[in-house]
Amino acid sequence: MSLFLINRYLGDEDDNIQSTSESRSKALLTKLQEQARVRQQLQASAKQEELETTGDPPGTRPKRHRDEEAATNEREPKKKRKRKADQSLGDESLSVETTKVEDSLPSKKKKKKKEKPEEKIKESLVKKKQKQKASTPETTEELVDEEEEEKDDEDGIKGTEEHPEQLSSSDQKMSDSGFTILGGFESKPVQKVQMVLPQWLAKPDMVQRDISQNLVPISEVQGICPHLLKKLDSNGIQHFFPVQTEVIPAVLEGVSNGLLVGRGGYRPRDICVSAPTGSGKTLAFVVPVVQALLKRVLCEVRVLVVLPTKELAQQVGKVFHSYVEGTSLKVVMLIGQKSLAAEQASLLEQSGSRYRSLADIVVATPGRLVDHINMTSGFSLQHLRFLVIDEADRMIDSMHQSWLSQVTKAVYSRSDGSSVFGRKEPGPITALSMLQPQTPLQKLLFSATLTQNPEKLQQLGLYRPRLFSSAHRGPASDNDSAQPEEKFIFPPGLTEFYVPCTLSKKPLLILHFILHLKFSPVLCFTNSREAAHRLCVLVQLFGGVQVAEFSSQLSPSERKRALKGFEQGKIQLLISTDAAARGIDLVGVKYVINYDAPQFIRTYVHRVGRTARAGKAGLAFTFLLGIQEKRFLQMLSDAGSPGIQKQIIKPENLKAMESQYERTLLELKKVIKDERAKKKQI
Numbered sequence: 255m256s257l258f259l260i261n262r263y264l265g266d267e268d269d270n271i272q273s274t275s276e277s278r279s280k281a282l283l284t285k286l287q288e289q290a291r292v293r294q295q296l297q298a299s300a301k302q303e304e305l306e307t308t309g310d311p312p313g314t315r316p317k318r319h320r321d322e323e324a325a326t327n328e329r330e331p332k333k334k335r336k337r338k339a340d341q342s343l344g345d346e347s348l349s350v351e352t353t354k355v356e357d358s359l360p361s362k363k364k365k366k367k368k369e370k371p372e373e374k375i376k377e378s379l380v381k382k383k384q385k386q387k388a389s390t391p392e393t394t395e396e397l398v399d400e401e402e403e404e405k406d407d408e409d410g411i412k413g414t415e416e417h418p419e420q421l422s423s424s425d426q427k428m429s430d431s432g433f434t435i436l437g438g439f440e441s442k443p444v445q446k447v448q449m450v451l452p453q454w455l456a457k458p459d460m461v462q463r464d465i466s467q468n469l470v471p472i473s474e475v476q477g478i479c480p481h482l483l484k485k486l487d488s489n490g491i492q493h494f495f496p497v498q499t500e501v502i503p504a505v506l507e508g509v510s511n512g513l514l515v516g517r518g519g520y521r522p523r524d525i526c527v528s529a530p531t532g533s534g535k536t537l538a539f540v541v542p543v544v545q546a547l548l549k550r551v552l553c554e555v556r557v558l559v560v561l562p563t564k565e566l567a568q569q570v571g572k573v574f575h576s577y578v579e580g581t582s583l584k585v586v587m588l589i590g591q592k593s594l595a596a597e598q599a600s601l602l603e604q605s606g607s608r609y610r611s612l613a614d615i616v617v618a619t620p621g622r623l624v625d626h627i628n629m630t631s632g633f634s635l636q637h638l639r640f641l642v643i644d645e646a647d648r649m650i651d652s653m654h655q656s657w658l659s660q661v662t663k664a665v666y667s668r669s670d671g672s673s674v675f676g677r678k679e680p681g682p683i684t685a686l687s688m689l690q691p692q693t694p695l696q697k698l699l700f701s702a703t704l705t706q707n708p709e710k711l712q713q714l715g716l717y718r719p720r721l722f723s724s725a726h727r728g729p730a731s732d733n734d735s736a737q738p739e740e741k742f743i744f745p746p747g748l749t750e751f752y753v754p755c756t757l758s759k760k761p762l763l764i765l766h767f768i769l770h771l772k773f774s775p776v777l778c779f780t781n782s783r784e785a786a787h788r789l790c791v792l793v794q795l796f797g798g799v800q801v802a803e804f805s806s807q808l809s810p811s812e813r814k815r816a817l818k819g820f821e822q823g824k825i826q827l828l829i830s831t832d833a834a835a836r837g838i839d840l841v842g843v844k845y846v847i848n849y850d851a852p853q854f855i856r857t858y859v860h861r862v863g864r865t866a867r868a869g870k871a872g873l874a875f876t877f878l879l880g881i882q883e884k885r886f887l888q889m890l891s892d893a894g895s896p897g898i899q900k901q902i903i904k905p906e907n908l909k910a911m912e913s914q915y916e917r918t919l920l921e922l923k924k925v926i927k928d929e930r931a932k933k934k935q936i
């Protein structure tokens with residue numbers, strides 16, 4: 255419209271398009287002024303004529319008229335005034351002409367060409383007004399208002415997002431057109447992801463950690479049969495430890511209606527137990543599963559206990575044997591101690607083409623178990639009711655061996671063809687599934703350092719798990735990065751020390767503890783088999799100490815002999831790798847010495863847990879090099895250690911042994927060299 259206006263007043267469209275908007279405005283103003291002057295002259299001459307006829311003073315009426323107009327302008331809204339002004343400049347013809355000009359230009363350019371002159375005209379008008387009337391604020395305001403309105407229109411969608419009350423009408427429009435607004439693309443502040451544990455992990459059934467303060471007489475724990483009460487008593491157990499008081503009834507609850515269905519006819523929940531070292535977790539599963547099997551009719555493998563090492567499996571097997579004694583229940587070990595054929599013979603009896611199980615309870619290491627699943631014909635796990643996973647966190651780490659999936663496959667296989675209604679992997683509970691009850695498989699997990707990492711636990715395929723725990727996870731703080739620290743509970747009777755030392759002084763320190771401080775029996779841990787062997791030979795050569803070593807380098811019989819001698823008090827110092835760090839229950843260990851500091855907190859917890867067992871007292875010493883101190887102490891404090899004390903051994907206390915020690919070192923060199931030569935010959 256404005257463009258047409260300019261053209262009209264200048265009279266030449268082409269020139270107008272090429273000229274700058276400023277010159278056009280000036281020209282326009284000049285022309286307007288000229289016309290006004292002409293009009294005024296005409297009016298003046300007309301007034302003169304009128305005056306000559308009416309007698310009014312010259313210029314009176316036009317001024318009053320202008321004042322009235324100004325007053326009217328002030329009362330009227332700004333937009334209305336603007337429209338009025340436009341109309342006064344010939345609105346109708348303008349619209350037609352403008353369309354023509356716009357049509358000849360690309361849309362964006364068109365808009366610019368259209369807007370710029372208009373704005374310039376406004377500006378020049380404003381300037382003129384400023385000069386004439388000093389009414390600048392009003393005009394500026396008007397322009398600003400208009401700019402803001404335009405902006406609002408341009409940002410229409412954004413505006414809709416910011417004002418929810420406008421959203422509905424906007425949505426309405428969009429839905430009318432068949433489109434839905436999904437959302438904007440503005441950057442929004444990223445919310446911090448909060449770690450949320452599953453309920454069963456976050457809120458476990460608490461197990462008291464202090465054994466001596468929380469003993470419960472065995473007769474007070476509900477549901478234990480007279481046979482087992484008698485057996486417990488004859489094994490010297492008059493009281494249950496806290497973990498046993500909690501876990502035994504929970505497992506028994508699942509077999510209160512027999513082996514086929516859990517409480518209320520439903521599948522029993524899996525059970526996870528995290529309790530300190532030496533707190534009696536073994537009996538917490540031995541007692542209830544033996545009781546569950548006491549009334550069984552046919553001998554089938556109904557309990558499978560999986561442990562990471564032979565020694566541990568033997569230890570647990572021993573406990574089972576003592577509790578099934580006097581019953582018809584059979585315990586079989588599959589740990590590679592005997593040949594595969596010998597183990598097969600203890601497992602099954604063959605009559606024709608049929609096999610009969612000779613085992614109710616199988617205690618196994620994962621590797622040997624998988625061997626039997628794959629190679630022993632007739633070995634069936636289809637009646638398995640309990641899968642016990644001891645040292646569960648370690649067993650999860652060995653999951654890459656896929657022993658669990660092999661077990662699960664064996665449990666739900668129908669290879670023996672005994673029934674069309676063979677055992678099926680449980681699915682959702684339906685009316686049909688309730689009509690065909692089948693033995694449920696219940697998992698029982700035990701560890702002193704059970705992981706609370708849900709991703710790791712997920713690998714076990716737990717069913718509505720229930721956690722019994724003495725430990726708790728530390729609260730997530732703002733500084734927690736990926737995962738909050740896991741806390742462990744140490745046995746209450748344990749006192750921890752660290753001994754600052756140098757590498758060369760370590761053997762002297764061990765000798766000082768045993769020969770001068772009379773520490774005995776001492777279980778000492780090294781980080782490698784070589785270190786254990788060298789230290790053992792060195793102490794033997796030094797003399798005065800009954801010493802033995804324990805590592806996977808030794809034969810099973812040598813290892814057994816070492817453990818037996820140590821338990822019987824014939825060996826003062828047992829030097830071991832981490833082979834004896836987990837689960838091994840060596841009664842009467844008073845001192846644990848970490849000759850080499852463990853790298854991981856779990857290793858530390860299990861090593862020091864070989865003492866202060868079953869509510870007794872024990873001392874743990876860790877030799878620390880200067881470079882290890884800071885990290886190690888931090889690791890312990892993060893894990894919730896109640897506190898470790900510094901024990902300084904003065905160099906003068908070691909001085910007396912130094913010359914003999916130097917001689918022994920030379921001997922040691924020779925012995926090791928001879929051993930290597932012998933090995934090469936073999």
Ligand SMILES: Nc1ncnc2c1ncn2[C@@H]1O[C@H](COP(=O)(O)OP(=O)(O)OP(=O)(O)O)[C@@H](O)[C@H]1O
Nearest residue numbers: 493494495531532533534535536537702837839868
């Ligand atoms: N109720 C009890 N009364 C007396 N002694 C018990 C009782 N329960 C267990 N014990 C003894 O406590 C010791 C530790 O038990 P156990 O080996 O089961 O501990 P644990 O919790 O499995 O330890 P770890 O985590 O180190 O394997 C064993 O010597 C065991 O005989």
